[in-house]
Amino acid sequence: MQRKVNIMFLEILIFGTIRGALLALLALGFSLVYGVGGLLNLAHGAFFLITAYILYWTIPLLAAIPALSYYPLLFGIAAVISLSCVVAIGAVTYLGLMKPLQKSHIGVVIVTFALAFFFEQFVSFAGDPKSHYIVPPVPNIVTILGVRVLQQQLVFVLGSVILVTLVTLFINRSKIGKSIRAVSQDSEAAKLVGINTDRVMMTSLMISALLVGFAAVLYAPGNYIAPRIGWGYLLLAFSVTIFGGMGSIPGSILGAYVMGYATSLTDYLINPSFSEIVPLIVILVMLLLRPQGLLGKKGLQ
Amino acid sequence: METKQIVAIALIVIIIAGVGVGVYLMLPAAPYGAIVIGQLVTPGAPAGTPQNRIIVVGILDPMTEIQGEGAWMGAYLACDEINQAGGVTVGGETYYFGLIAEDTFESETSLDISKGTAAATKIITEDGAQFIIGGFRTESLLAYEEIIMDEKMLLFGTGASTDTFCQKVSGGPWPAPPGPNVTSNYERYKYFFRTMPINSTSLARSLLRYILYLRQYMGVVLNRTISKVAIIREDLDWTVGMSAFLNGYLPLYNLTIVKEVAYPITSEAAAFTTYWQQIEAAGAQITIPIISAQGGILMSTQYAAVQPKTMMAGIDVMSQLDSYWNETGGACMYEVQLQSTIRTNKTALTIPFWDAFIEKYGSDPLYTAVGSYDSMYILAEGIDRAQSFNSTLIIPHLEAMNTTTPWIGAGGNIAFTRTHDLWEGYIGGKIFSVALFCQWQAGGNKECVSTGGLVYPNSIVTAPLVLPPWGINT
């Protein structure tokens, strides 16, 4: 019995971490875009969706090349292709849709919503409306202290931590990162100093797309993909960002892991059916008690 | 909007339209039975048949989803066959069938039932449908069914298994007690006939009988007592009833439910690894899935990965598709699941239908296809017997299709109950609307396995059951 409880806590810890890693990737980009430009990108979930589908479509195409019989290599190339695509899509979205409408915040919200809707229909039309399955590059199951976990998910956590750290360092240390932080604090002042705010915002959108695409590339294999999954991830990104504080990078990361463990706890201790409602209740409580989020303040930190 | 913006929009729209037309013109000839929305097609009818000699049958379903596609394909095949055989003769005149489809968008996660009701109104008032085949999602069908009942038009349900639809029909010439909280109104709802699938209660009963047989079989083969069962189901309304049913009856047969997992439909792979672990840890020997959505893929792939020592037998709708083997990379092997039809002799018509379907479409027929195929033939027969196109006059002839004088369909002998539901079971060698238990076996073949005569006779079994090689819990 003691062993059972131990295993359960270990499960909560491990799956909470996996969930936190996912939420961190989703929320970081969303929060970044809002912090920099005050833009709510409702197509965030659609970026996840399109990356996953490009991956799904590219793999059989690449499999036709005999040189690529080693699956992880094939997968890696497909992953790079889909990541490049989603980053390009991010850039085009900014230039074509978000920049012209940036004066009207509600306009950006609606146009990105329409874009998300478009991607859902596109994927459904170009492919089909059914759910599909991407074979993971590392399909085995490992047992950690009695808990069985998909190896793919461990790779995912590792990847998430690495990428999140890299992006955070990039924003804090690099020159472009400094521009990003400047624009987020005061875009007028930044313009006066000669920073190209447009390019900065486009860069942050591209980083956001990269983060969420990376989540798709490592998290979607082994899970099902379907045209509608984008919305769920959007809601998660939104929730965690509000929880952690919009525009705050440490807030998003902290919030992601807190939410991850909270969901995991509810899953195991209460009832998995509640894990849908937990994010919602957390948000509402947060909004009522502390609307600016855990670490929310003006500008990026 | 400035002028140049208006010009921009106009240009973009023109370009898209141009590309669309270009693609359309250059497309190869449409494959057999390609779905068209809102246009009448008359496969098999002689060219130049005048409009007043065409019987318009409407297909109301989510036409972009497999259920709708299936219903269309089945009806199309039947229409083609009936027309080529000479159509239907009423009052000395020959009539041919025509099909028209409208999309009810009822499979969208974001359900908007006003689209379903609009589709129903369109198909009746604009497209001129005289009879309707279709229906899938309960919430939506409940709404647009009303429109069809208002018109006193026959509605053949080929996709919804919820008991409600037939409970509403009760109170007819042979009064039967209606279900609880269901207002029955025979006079209004008598136009509804269910041709597929068997209702939820019958499905649950079939499942129970199969589990009882399976436990016996496994007990003999493995020489041990089989008493531990697990249930894994998606947390939706329809599974609650089934779970309650199993929870009520299994203990009566000395089968204990050692673990029941009700997972939210957004569950992901990691969750399933855990579920299988929990089921394994509970020592379950038979696991019963009750799943209709994508959880099935995850369940199957994780089953193959975790390899819990349990036999899987239950309802997994996605695994009915012939593409499931490739989707899961063969992970669904050893899974036994319920489906309405497979290539076996449910009746003398089943195999010819199956082969004709594969020849024309290149894929296995889904249950909605079998249902719509049989519905067309039943309709043709009904019109013939009644010598009329009036739905009200046809009804008594359909009600005459009962267990003593059933209609021989491709999906089984069809006998309607007093509430226009499908009679499930078999009498002697005659198989009515039974659910078949099929197992995915090596090479991607799906075989119909034995139920020890509890659900259907062994005459239609195509292969023996195979137990997973990694063993079963003691």
Place this chain on the structure above:
Amino acid sequence: MVKLQFDWESAGNRFEALVNRFVKWAFSFRGGITLVCLGGLLCLPLTGREYLVTIVITAMILAIFAASWDLLAGFAGQTSFGHAAFFGISGYFTAALVKFYGVHWFVAIFIGAGCAVIFSLLIGIPCLRLKGPYLALGTLAFALILYNLFLTGDWLGGTEGISALPNIGDVFVVFYIVAAFMVASLIIMRAIVDSNLGTILKAIRDDEVGADATGINTTVYKLIAFMVSGLFAGIAGALFVLDTTAVNPALFQPLYSFYAIVMASIGGIATIYGSIVGAFLFRLTGELLRPLAAASLLIFATILILIIRFAEEGVMNPVLGHVQDLWDKIRGR
């Protein structure tokens, strides 16, 4: 007796003034176009095409819904992403009253809308402090919680909801009823927006801190905005449910909230009447694209993106502006 005469006279004067205003408006460009469109709308059932009538009914109901959102977001500045909550609550209560308690549909609509008003308070009060994306998410969260509640609870039908509501009458009768509701609702909403209350709301929208500083009780007025918006959203919800004769948890989905937002935006935010244009465009385009089967929704999404991208102020005002210019040119001004 003298007093009575005096009252008659002033009342008569006021009535005459009103009639003059109306006539002047009717002959103005906007008034003329409105009356022509209204006339065309009312003649629609005469074509006898049930299908067309059905979709126009849905469009009109959604117009009321979109206008209610426009009032809250465009005029009071409270951008709500969870408007479907009011839509659904009213729908459920109306359905339950009509089906289980045999209440007459007309009464049920108002009781249902009343329940929506109560919920708008329940949702509005916690959301007072929130702004921008926080308000959006908060309202969305409320709607989703209601969705999950109605989905898992058995007490009002669970996933299947309530169905087989009695018909109000045949399609053409329903058309005129809904048209009456739409015209009345929109005129009332426009009147509210043009009144003093509206000015206060606009002040709050533009600069809440400033409005607060001038002594306006922003809390009370924001709540009033929520309640009025909730009332009309509730009316729309009740009509929707009565028209489709069924209600289910799907009404609480974000999809419906976004219907309102998109339709109001296409028509023109902060116009109220723009919602009619938006709703009709949205619905009719969706239905017209039916024959394209699988591609219909894709093309619909594309058109949506194009309109939103290029029509910043919505479609109604710019188009009316252009048409008016054309008309003036024709008349040689």
